[in-house]
Amino acid sequence: MAKIIDIFTDHDGAIAQALALLVEGFPVALPTETVYGLAGDATNPLAITRIYETKGRPSFNPLICHMSDLAMAERYAVLDPLSRKLAEAFWPGPLTLVLPLKPDSGIHPLATAGLDSVGIRVPEGFAGDLIRALDRPLAAPSANTSGRISPTSAQHVAADLGNRIGLILDGGPCGVGVESTIVKIDGDGIRLLRPGGLAAEDIERVAGMALIRRQGATATIEAPGMMASHYAPEAKVRLDATEVVAGEALIRFGERQVAGDDKAAAVFNLSPSGDLAEAAANLFDVMKRADAMGVIGLAFTTIPDDGLGEAINDRLRRAAAPRD
Incomplete structure (x- = not known):
């Protein structure tokens, strides 16, 4: 070790x-x-x-x-x-x-x-x-x-x-x-x-x-982090969630309401105040903690795509992409 x-x-x-x-x-x-x-x-x-x-x-x-x-x-x-x-x-x-x-x-x-x-x-x-x-x-x-x-x-x-x-x-x-x-x-x-x-x-x-x-996918890998599937937990990732499926972990941003959140196996919040820098700092740790619970999926509420939200959403889209 x-x-x-x-x-x-x-x-x-x-x-x-x-x-x-x-x-x-x-x-x-x-x-x-x-x-x-x-x-x-x-x-x-x-x-x-x-x-x-x-x-x-x-x-x-x-x-x-x-x-x-x-x-x-x-x-x-x-x-x-x-x-x-x-x-x-x-x-x-x-x-x-x-x-x-x-x-x-x-x-x-x-x-x-x-x-x-x-x-x-x-x-x-x-x-x-x-x-x-x-x-x-x-x-x-x-x-x-x-x-x-x-x-x-x-x-x-x-x-x-x-x-x-x-x-x-x-x-x-x-x-x-x-x-x-x-x-x-x-x-x-x-x-x-x-x-x-x-x-x-x-x-x-x-x-x-x-x-x-970039407009659409490219076959040329010029830098790290450009592969379609990346940053992936064991559980499936679902984005822009407006409802929770039983057995999923709900991962909020801000105080956005989600239907059926009482069904969630666990609830996390990347930033209760809606601060994108706080959300970025917490993103991977929250994903790891939720994934370690053995949930069937991670359901993320919508995160704005401006500022650091662009990087957060890039990671989440790759985490949600089909895997080889």
């Missing part, structure tokens, strides 16, 4: 023990402001292979590479003026930029799924400290079995991957609670590849232009 270290009570020890595993090509689970990541040296093919094997993740699904700061990102990728503007505004934070790789960057093709571009993010807090100490980028998808609900606490990681990895760094609950927003500069525009913990409106305000959203 994985060893768990509290980063607040033993920051330096957590760094040292994580480094010892990372330099040997072993992944470790670490906290970020978005979700917990399964991190490995992005330049080491053995480390990347172990990440894919631990998660059971398809190797055509690229990994985000985490950097300590903008200067480190520039060692590995080419930033156009608009990407730089966004990086300066939102790093460290929950924004991933898909950028062209520099020739001979050192990031292994396994991490990029063979693409000539790479998703780069600069995380806040402890993860940045660890990257600075390693002085190499960390590829870090969410620390969970591929396709399942992302972890927002060390306990979530331990319950899922605890018998497959050696170390979990405990930084408490994640403040944002959903993965980063992923964008890519495309000519004179910005494409939104995955909504996430940074609202699209905030990016648009800094960029001075609207984001281009």
Whole structure:
């Protein structure tokens, strides 16, 4: 079973023990402001292979590479003026930029799924400290079995991957609670590849232009979180619920009334006050707790699609999608 270290009570020890595993090509689970990541040296093919094997993740699904700061990102990728503007505004934070790789960057093709571009993010807090100490980028998808609900606490990681990895760094609950927003500069525009913990409106305000959203499905996987079925619990997910089926868990947003809620096996509320940031922070934890009850389904009331609601609804639509 994985060893768990509290980063607040033993920051330096957590760094040292994580480094010892990372330099040997072993992944470790670490906290970020978005979700917990399964991190490995992005330049080491053995480390990347172990990440894919631990998660059971398809190797055509690229990994985000985490950097300590903008200067480190520039060692590995080419930033156009608009990407730089966004990086300066939102790093460290929950924004991933898909950028062209520099020739001979050192990031292994396994991490990029063979693409000539790479998703780069600069995380806040402890993860940045660890990257600075390693002085190499960390590829870090969410620390969970591929396709399942992302972890927002060390306990979530331990319950899922605890018998497959050696170390979990405990930084408490994640403040944002959903993965980063992923964008890519495309000519004179910005494409939104995955909504996430940074609202699209905030990016648009800094960029001075609207984001281009995908119209319909695409066969091209350019970034994590683009597969149709993802973030899925064991129970079936039903969206925009106006009534409850006996045996379902009801998951509310705000105080929206639902017919037959007395039939629900359990009732949760992502945010009684209707706050989208609170709902995003609670989303995966509530899904995990409801799913663990063995209910027949998770019935979600309608969540607004503006601000962080776009990211929440993206996760829920993928959770509700047909599974292979």
